Amino acid sequence: MTTTEDRLRETLDALAAGIEAAPPAYRKARGEWLRRERRRRLVLAVLIAIVFALADLIGLWALNQTRDHDPIIFDDRSRIHQTEPATRVIPP
Amino acid sequence: MTSPLIRAQQAAAEADAALAELFQTQYAAMHRLAVLLGADDAEDIVAEAFYQLYRRWKKLRGAEKAVPYLRSVVCNLTRMRLRHLQVVRKHATPETAPPTGSSAEAEALLHDDQRALVAALKELPPRQREALVLRHWLGLREAEIAEAMGISAGAVKSHTSRGMAALTRVLEERR
Numbered sequence: 001m002t003t004t005e006d007r008l009r010e011t012l013d014a015l016a017a018g019i020e021a022a023p024p025a026y027r028k029a030r031g032e033w034l035r036r037e038r039r040r041r042l043v044l045a046v047l048i049a050i051v052f053a054l055a056d057l058i059g060l061w062a063l064n065q066t067r068d069h070d071p072i073i074f075d076d077r078s079r080i081h082q083t084e085p086a087t088r089v090i091p092p
Numbered sequence: 093m094t095s096p097l098i099r100a101q102q103a104a105a106e107a108d109a110a111l112a113e114l115f116q117t118q119y120a121a122m123h124r125l126a127v128l129l130g131a132d133d134a135e136d137i138v139a140e141a142f143y144q145l146y147r148r149w150k151k152l153r154g155a156e157k158a159v160p161y162l163r164s165v166v167c168n169l170t171r172m173r174l175r176h177l178q179v180v181r182k183h184a185t186p187e188t189a190p191p192t193g194s195s196a197e198a199e200a201l202l203h204d205d206q207r208a209l210v211a212a213l214k215e216l217p218p219r220q221r222e223a224l225v226l227r228h229w230l231g232l233r234e235a236e237i238a239e240a241m242g243i244s245a246g247a248v249k250s251h252t253s254r255g256m257a258a259l260t261r262v263l264e265e266r267r
Contacts (some may be wrong), residue, residue, distance in 0.1 A: 004256060007209060008213075011206040012225060014206060015128060016127075016128060018199075018202075023116055029139065030146075032143075033146045037146075046093075073256055
């Protein structure tokens with residue numbers, strides 16, 4: 001008596017034997033891989049260039065929005081112009 | 093003493109030779125695997141799997157890992173394709189329904205019982221079908237199936253036993 005496992009194995013073997021699967025020419029397949037790889041790298045390079053260009057444009061726009069004499073990155077004016085606290089030493 | 097350029101050229105030539113050999117020896121097996129898993133475009137899936145292997149050849153931990161990697165890519169791509177077809181079928185009218193698979197010619201040569209078994213196999217969830225095909229057609233061990241499917245060995249056991257129980261039920265109903 002055959003089990004389900006045996007019948008499944010027989011069926012899969014019979015099904016696989018009926019499938020025609022001759023490999024195409026390797027050179028042609030390799031040419032396609034190279035073409036896809038070149039295209040992938042080109043798309044990646046273009047995307048990186050777009051991101052850099054956008055970052056540059058945003059930076060230039062931000063710089064352009066400020067007034068002429070405003071410091072953009074560090075602003076120490078408040079500390080420089082702050083007056084020293086008066087010492088309240090009472091002479092003897 | 094060889095220069096780094098010559099060494100790189102030698103490595104590229106070796107990789108190309110190994111890929112060419114794999115392509116000749118494994119193409120048919122991968123194509124059959126994709127069809128048995130239920131892919132309707134097995135040739136595209138196998139072509140994509142070999143392209144992925146070509147891209148990641150340098151990252152493989154040895155040439156002996158190439159076949160398990162190919163198997164794993166074929167399983168993943170077929171599963172994705174089946175999910176896509178399920179969604180398409182859900183929204184398709186009878187006229188625009190996609191084809192069910194590329195194994196119709198091979199199925200014509202089967203007996204009635206075998207055809208019923210194939211039909212029951214097609215009704216199984218993709219994971220159960222994968223586990224059964226990898227176990228009973230390729231004869232892989234649980235650890236190898238787990239690697240190919242990207243799941244644990246326990247999950248493989250569960251998928252295999254559930255799938256087998258479903259097939260047994262279908263065969264008993266036919267008697």
